[in-house]
Structure formats: C-alpha cells, structure tokens
Amino acid sequence: VVSWNSLITCYEQNGPASEALNVFKKMMGSGLEHDEMTLASVVSACASLCAISEGREIHAQVIKFDCYRDDIIICNALVDMYAKCRRINEARWIFDRMTVRNVVSETSMVSGYARVARVQSAKQLFSEMMDRNIVSWNALIAGYTQNGDNEEALGLFLQLKRKSAWPTHYTFANLLNACANLADLKLGRQAHTHILKHGFRFQHGPESDVFVGNSLIDMYMKCGSVVDARQTFGNMVQRD
C-alpha cells in the first residue's frame, strides 16, 4: 500500500495528475485496500483535474468507510476539491460540518471564494481565521489580484509585512502581478528593489528564483519597459 501511495502522490504532485487516478484504479483492481493517505492524494488529484464526478465517487467512499469522516486531512482535501471545481457551496457544506478545522481548511475556502469572485466572503473568512500563515495571506492577495482589486492586494502586502509574516516567492509573484495589472512602472521598480532585499532569504531552492524572475519579466513587459524586462532576463541564473 505504501508503494502505491507513493506512486499516486508522486503523479499528483509532479503530473500528469490523470495518471494518479489511473494508478488508483489499478490499485483498486488489484484487490488492495486503500488507506487515508491514498484517499487524500487521490482527492487532491481530482482537485487539480477538476474531476468532479470522480471526486464525488471518492467522497461517497469516504462516507461509506466512516472511519475517515473525522480525518482532517481527507476533509480538507474534499473541501479543496469542491472549492477548486467552483462548487463553493458544497465545499462550505463539508467545511461547516467538520468537527475540527485548521488553517488549511480555511485557506482552501478563502481561495475558493476568491475563485468565484466572492471576494467579500473570502475577506470575511480570512478576518475570522484563528491563525493565518503565509499561505493564507498569499491566497487572499491572489484573490484580490484575480478580481482586479490590485490596490487592495498591495495594501494587504503592506499589512503582511507589518505582521512580520515572512514572504515567499508566491507572495512576491502576487505582488508583481498586482503591479503589472496596474501597469505602474514606478511601483514595480519599488517592488523589485524590495524583493532583492529579501532575495537572500529564499529557502525554497533555486526553483523559486525562476518563478519570481518570470513574474518580474511579465511585470516589466506589462508596464511597458522592454529594457528592464531584458535586463531581468539577462540576470536570471536559471530560465524556463
């Protein structure tokens, strides 16, 4: 079971996620029992594929084996799946009925609300959260930029800094995205300087620099500065 689970998780995280579902079907065909780790990964695969009907089948299994009903990770995965498939009301239904919730459940709901343009609901949920980590902040900031509230997104970033939550490359990509949408070159340059000051704090491997670099290029292009974009491109250690 551990080998199957590892394989499913690997496909779910590195793609193609559809292969995670295929492996799961094979696993079931081989007469093995799934455990809570299998289901959490498979539900997460359904979420990235928006495979709502497959997801519902797994949901039915979870209800059938009711030992999984109180597994917070499985419930979180289900909430996230419905939220990603824009079934925010179904996500909320599970969320409301969970015996224990944590920052992951709440963050899934925040980004789910943002996805269907219910920014107010996202904001309210965020403000009621018991604890917020950097991922929750990132989710709400992304929600604002996705819905065109770029000033709000920038404001949140400033708040985040005051709260001394440490930004990640997701945070910076969102920040640059807001600058790009505003097409404000001066602001974008400020953001760039700010990011360079934090540069040495990246702890997520060399990958993160590619993400931030791409966002910088995108931002400069949208702000109309090909020169800055080219220079950033030239300075990047890695490109994709």
Place this chain on the structure above:
RNA sequence: UGCACGU
C-alpha cells in the same frame, strides 16, 4: 507514503 497559495 496523505491536504491549502502565484506566472
């Protein structure tokens, strides 16, 4: 061996 955020 399992869940949440950006281009």
